[in-house]
Amino acid sequence: MDAQFLVSFGLILATFGLYIGIALFNKARQTSDFYVAGRSVPAVFNGMAIGADWMSAASFIGMAGTIMIMGYDGLAYIMGWTGGYLLLTFLLAPQLRKYGRYTVPEFIGDRYQSNTARLIAAVATIIISFTYSIGQLSGSGVVIGRLLEVDVAVGTMIGVILIAFYSALGGMKGITWTQVAQYLVLIIAYLIPVIFMSLQLTSNPMPWLSYGQVIGELRELDQALGITEYVVPFTENTKWQFLALMFTLMAGTAGLPHVIVRFYTVATMKAARWSGAWALLFIGLLYLSAPAYAAFSRFILMDQVAGSPINNLPAWTTAWVDTGQLSVADQNGDGVLQWAEIVISKDIVVMATPEIANLGIFVIGLMAAGAMAAALSTAGGLMISISAALSHDIYYRSINPHASEEKRLAVGRWSIVIATVVAGLVALNPPGAITQIVAWAFALASGSFFPALLLGVWWKRSNGPGVIAGMVTGLSVSLAYIFAAKYGGFTILGIVDTGAGVFGASAAIVANIVVSLLTKEPSQQVQDEVIDLRYPEEMTYKDGEVWIKDGTEG
Amino acid sequence: MRKVEKKVADAYFRLRTTLIVIYLAIGVCVSYLVVFFARDLSSITFNGFPLHYYMGAQGAVLTFIILLFVNAFVNDKIDQKFGIHSDKKTNLSSGNTLDQ
Numbered sequence: 310m311d312a313q314f315l316v317s318f319g320l321i322l323a324t325f326g327l328y329i330g331i332a333l334f335n336k337a338r339q340t341s342d343f344y345v346a347g348r349s350v351p352a353v354f355n356g357m358a359i360g361a362d363w364m365s366a367a368s369f370i371g372m373a374g375t376i377m378i379m380g381y382d383g384l385a386y387i388m389g390w391t392g393g394y395l396l397l398t399f400l401l402a403p404q405l406r407k408y409g410r411y412t413v414p415e416f417i418g419d420r421y422q423s424n425t426a427r428l429i430a431a432v433a434t435i436i437i438s439f440t441y442s443i444g445q446l447s448g449s450g451v452v453i454g455r456l457l458e459v460d461v462a463v464g465t466m467i468g469v470i471l472i473a474f475y476s477a478l479g480g481m482k483g484i485t486w487t488q489v490a491q492y493l494v495l496i497i498a499y500l501i502p503v504i505f506m507s508l509q510l511t512s513n514p515m516p517w518l519s520y521g522q523v524i525g526e527l528r529e530l531d532q533a534l535g536i537t538e539y540v541v542p543f544t545e546n547t548k549w550q551f552l553a554l555m556f557t558l559m560a561g562t563a564g565l566p567h568v569i570v571r572f573y574t575v576a577t578m579k580a581a582r583w584s585g586a587w588a589l590l591f592i593g594l595l596y597l598s599a600p601a602y603a604a605f606s607r608f609i610l611m612d613q614v615a616g617s618p619i620n621n622l623p624a625w626t627t628a629w630v631d632t633g634q635l636s637v638a639d640q641n642g643d644g645v646l647q648w649a650e651i652v653i654s655k656d657i658v659v660m661a662t663p664e665i666a667n668l669g670i671f672v673i674g675l676m677a678a679g680a681m682a683a684a685l686s687t688a689g690g691l692m693i694s695i696s697a698a699l700s701h702d703i704y705y706r707s708i709n710p711h712a713s714e715e716k717r718l719a720v721g722r723w724s725i726v727i728a729t730v731v732a733g734l735v736a737l738n739p740p741g742a743i744t745q746i747v748a749w750a751f752a753l754a755s756g757s758f759f760p761a762l763l764l765g766v767w768w769k770r771s772n773g774p775g776v777i778a779g780m781v782t783g784l785s786v787s788l789a790y791i792f793a794a795k796y797g798g799f800t801i802l803g804i805v806d807t808g809a810g811v812f813g814a815s816a817a818i819v820a821n822i823v824v825s826l827l828t829k830e831p832s833q834q835v836q837d838e839v840i841d842l843r844y845p846e847e848m849t850y851k852d853g854e855v856w857i858k859d860g861t862e863g
Numbered sequence: 864m865r866k867v868e869k870k871v872a873d874a875y876f877r878l879r880t881t882l883i884v885i886y887l888a889i890g891v892c893v894s895y896l897v898v899f900f901a902r903d904l905s906s907i908t909f910n911g912f913p914l915h916y917y918m919g920a921q922g923a924v925l926t927f928i929i930l931l932f933v934n935a936f937v938n939d940k941i942d943q944k945f946g947i948h949s950d951k952k953t954n955l956s957s958g959n960t961l962d963q
Contacts, residue, residue, distance in 0.1 A: 381901070384919030388894045391924045395890045398931055399883045517921065521911025540916045542901040551898055582938055586931035593924050600920040843876040847947045848867065855872035856864045857946065 317674035321453075324494050324678045325471065328487045328685070335486045350485050350574045356587025358485045359571045361492035361686035363390075363588070364595055365441075366448025367747050369495060369683035373602035373662075374655025380537075382545040383603070387596050389555040391589060393562020396759075398585030401563055403578035404766040404842040411573065412694075413566040413758060414702040420765045422835060423773035424707065429780050431702040433757045434566045435695050439732060441567075441750045442691040446472075446729075446736035449684035452660070452677055462737050469733035472685055476692045476729070477722040484689045485574060491682035496594055498679025499659075503598050506605040506666045516601040523604045530611050534648060539607065547803030554748075557810030561751030564758030567694040578845055606658050609665055615648035622646065625664035629657055688732075692725045699724040748807040749791055756783030756813025764821050769839035775825030783817025875945050882937065886930045893918060893926045 350358065368390070376383035410416045414434055418427025450465030476484055507516035510523060524540060531538045543551060562568065571588075572581045614623065619639040629635040636652040639645070660680065663672040700720040705712055712720070757780045764771040764779070790809040793799040804811070830836070841850040847858045897904065901915040909917045 381916055381919065384916070385898075388898075388919055388923045391927050392890060392894055395887065395927055395930060399886060399934065518910070521909075521917070524913075524916065525911050540905070540913050542898075542905065542915060548898070548901070552895060555894065555898065579935075579939060579942070582931075582935040586928070586935045589928050589931050593928050597921055597924055843879075844872065845942055845947055848872070848875075850872075855867040855869070857867050858864060 313670045313673060316670045317677045320674040320678045321681055324490075324682065327490055329471075329474070331487045331490055332484070352575060352580045352583035353587050354489050355485070355571065355575050355580070355584040356591055357492040358488040358574075359568065359584065359588035360591035360595075361488035361495065361682065362571060362690040363568060363592055363687070364492075364495065364683050365687035365747070366445050366452075366680065366684035368595065368599075369499065369680050370448060370452075370659055371655055372596075372659075373599040373606070374653075374658030376600050377603035377607050377658050378653075378655050379545050380539045381542045382551060384600065385551050385554045386558065387600065389558025390562060391593060391596055392555070393559040394585055394589040394592070396559055396563035397568070397572075398582060398589075401569065401762050401766060402572040402585055403581045405569060405762070406572050406575065406578050406581040407842055407846060408838070409573070411701050412697045413569050413762070414698055415706065417761055417765065417776065418702070418706065420835065420838070421771070421773040421776045422831065423777065426761075426773055426776050426780070427702055427706065429777065430758070430761070431698040433753070433780065433784065434698040434702075437565065437750050437753050437757075438567055438691040438694045438698075439728065440746055440753075441565075442688050442695075442728075442732045443736045444746050445684045445688040445691065446733050449681060449688070450736060452680045452684065465733055465736050468681075468685065468688070469729050472688045472692060473726045473729040476689045476696075477725040484686075484693060487689065488686045491686040492591060495679040495682040495686075496591070498675045498682070499595050499598060501675065502663050502666065502668055502672055503602050503605065505668050505672070506609075506662065507601070509666060510605060510608065516605070517597055520601040520604045523608050527604060527608055527611070530608075536648075539604075546805065549802035550804050550808050553802075553804040553808030553811040556814075557748070557752050557755050557808055560755035560759040560810055560814050561753075564754040564762065565751075566698070566754075566758065567690040569758075569762075570694060570697070571690075602659060602662065606662055606665060610651060610653070611648055614665075615646060615651060617646055619644055619646050623665075625661065628664075629661055635661075688729075692729055695728045696721045696724040699728075749809075752787045752791060752807070752809040752813060753784060755810030756787035756817055760814055760817035760821055764818065764825075766839070766842055768822075768825075769836040770830055771821055771825045772828060772831045774828045775821045775823075778824035779817040779821030782820035783813045786816040787813030871945070875941070878941060879938070882934070886934055890927060890930060893923045897923070 372383075372386060375386060405413075405416060408416055408420065410419060412431075412434070414427050414430035417430040418424060446465055446468055447461075449468035450461045453459065453464030453467050454461035503516045504514055507519050508514055511519040513519035527539045537544050542548070572584060575581050575584050614626070617623075619637070622637060626635060626637055630637060635654065635657065637646055638650055640650050641647070660676060663669070663676055700717055704720050705717050709716075760779050760783055761776050765776065787809045790812050791806045794804070794806040794809065801812075837850055837852075844850060844855060849856045849858075897915060897918040904915040904918075905913045907914040912920070
C-alpha cells in the first residue's frame with residue numbers, strides 16, 4: 310500500500326461521497342422528478358449535466374489516444390461528436406421539448422399514433438443504451454482495477470453497485486445534479502495535466518494556442534525518421550470513410566435517447582436552445598484539449614523515451630508494460646529503444662500522461678477520479694434511459710396503464726438495478742473493443758432515431774407505417790453493413806463498419822418517405838400538432854389559426 | 864389569447880427556418896467541405912498548424928459553439944420582436960406534457 314494508492318483511493322472516495330450525498334439530497338419523489346427532474350433544471354447546469362452525460366469513458370480515456378495513433382484521421386471523432394449538437398439543437402431539441410413527453414419512444418408513439426412504433430423505439434433504446442453502457446462499465450472496471458490495484462472484475466462490480474445505487478435512488482433529478490458535480494471533477498482532471506505539459510514543453514499555459522508549435526516539431530521528427538507524417542490526411546482510411554464516420558457520429562449524437570432526454574429536463578424551448586449552446590461549450594473544453602494531449606504525448610514519447618537505452622527507461626514504463634498496454638521490446642538488439650519499437654495502447658495515453666510528464670501522485674489520483682466521473686455519469690444517464698423505456702414505454706403505456714405512481718417508480722428503480730447488474734455481467738467479458746461497440750451504437754442510433762425524429766418534427770405527412778418501415782429498414786441496413794464490412798470484407802468507397810450510419814440513415818429516410826406517401830395521411834389532429842411545433846410555447850396552432858398568449862387569459 | 868395574422872405567423876416560421884438553414888450551411892462548410900479539400904489546404908499554415916488540421920482540431924468546434932450561442936441569442940430577440948415575453952414562461956413550463 311503505497312502513497313499513490315492512498316491518494317488515488319482518497320480522491321475517488323471523496324468524489325463518490327459527494328455524488329452520493331447529492332443523489333440523497335435530490336431523491337426523486339414523483340414520476341416527473343424521476344424521468345425529467347421535475348422539468349426545472351436551469352440551462353447552464355443542464356449544459357454541464359449534458360456534458361458529463363455525453364463525455365464517457367471513451368471520450369475521457371480513449372479520445373486523445375485515438376488521435377495520437379490515427380493522426381489527422383482521428384479528428385473525425387472531434388468534429389462528429391461536437392457537430393451532432395448542431396443537428397440536435399437546431400433541428401430536434403426545442404421541438405421535442407414543446408411536444409413534451411417523458412421519453413423518446415413516447416414521442417415517436419404519440420406523434421405517429423402507433424403502439425408498434427413506440428415498442429420498436431423502446432426496444433431500440435434498450436439495445437443502443439445497453440451496448441453503450443457495457444463500454445462504460447468495463448471502462449470503470451479498468452480504472453478502478455488499475456488504481457486500486459484490484460482485479461478488473463472486482464473493479465467492474467464496484468462500479469455496478471455504485472451506479473445501481475445512485476441512479477435508482479435519485480432518478481433523473483439525482484443524476485442531473487450528480488452529473489453537474491461529475492462534470493466539474495472530470496474537466497478539472499482533464500485540463501490540469503495538459504496545462505502542465507504545455508508549460509513544460511512550450512512555457513505557455515494555454516495548450517490550445519501552444520501545441521501548433523509542437524505539431525510543427527512533430528512533422529520534422531517524422532520527416533527525419535522517414536515515417537508517415539502525423540498531420541497528413543487519410544493515411545488510415547479513405548476520405549469517404551472520414552466523411553461517413555463524421556456523419557454517423559453527428560447523426561448518432563442527435564439520435565441517442567439518453568442525450569435527447571436531457572432536453573426534456575428544462576423548462577422551455579428557449580432553455581433547450583441555451584442548454585444546447587452551454588453543453589457544447591462545456592464539451593468543447595475537453596474536445597479542444599484532446600488533440601493537444603495527443604500531440605504533447607507523442608512528442609514526449611518520440612523526443613524523450615525513444616532513443617533511450619533499453620535498460621534505462623523511465624520508471625513509469627514498467628507499470629504499464631505489466632498491464633500489457635505498452636510494449637517496448639528492443640527488436641533489433643542495439644540496446645536502444647527506437648520509436649518504431651514502442652507499441653502503446655490508445656486507452657492508456659491519457660491515464661499515463663501524468664506519469665509520462667512526471668506530474669506527481671496528486672494529479673495521477675485526480676485523473677483516476679475524473680475517469681471514474683466520466684464513466685459513471687454516462688452509465689447513470691444510460692441506465693435512466695433503459696429504465697424509462699422499460700417502465701414507462703413498455704410497462705405503463707402498454708402493459709398496465711392504470712399503474713399507480715408508486716408502482717411506476719418501483720418498476721423504474723428495479724429495472725435500473727437489473728439492467729446495471731446484467732450490463733455489469735456482460736462487461737466482465739466484453740464482446741469486443743470498447744470504441745468499436747460505441748461506434749456501432751452510433752450507427753444504430755443514426756439509422757433508427759435520427760430519421761424518425763427529424764421527419765416526425767419537420768414533415769407532417771410522415772405517418773405510422775412510414776416510421777415503422779423507416780426504423781426497421783434503418784436498423785437492418787446499419788446492422789447488415791456493419792457485419793458485411795467487418796466480417797465479409799464488403800465496402801463501398803472504402804467505408805468500413807464505423808461509417809455504417811450514413812447508409813442506415815439514408816435508407817431509413819427514403820423508406821419513411823416512400824411508405825408514408827403510399828399510405829393514408831395522418832389525422833388532422835396530428836398534422837396540427839406538428840405545425841404547432843413551428844412556434845414557441847406562447848403560440849398555439851389550432852384549426853388553421855395561430856393564437857398567442859398575451860397575459861389576458863386566466 | 865389573441866389571434867396572430869397568418870402572415871405574421873408564417874413570417875416567424877420562415878425567418879427561423881432560414882436562419883437554421885444558414886447556420887447548418889456554415890457548419891457543413893467548416894467540417895465536411897474542409898475535410899473534402901483537406902489535401903489542398905494542407906500547404907497553408909495557421910498559428911503553427913497546417914490549416915486542414917487546425918480546422919479539424921479547433922476551427923470547426925469553435926465555429927459550432929459560436930453558431931449555437933448566436934442561434935440562442937438571435938432567437939430570443941426574434942421572439943421578443945414577435946411579442947413573446949420570456950418572463951411569462953414560468954407557468955407554461957409543462958408544455959404539452961401529460962404529467963399534470
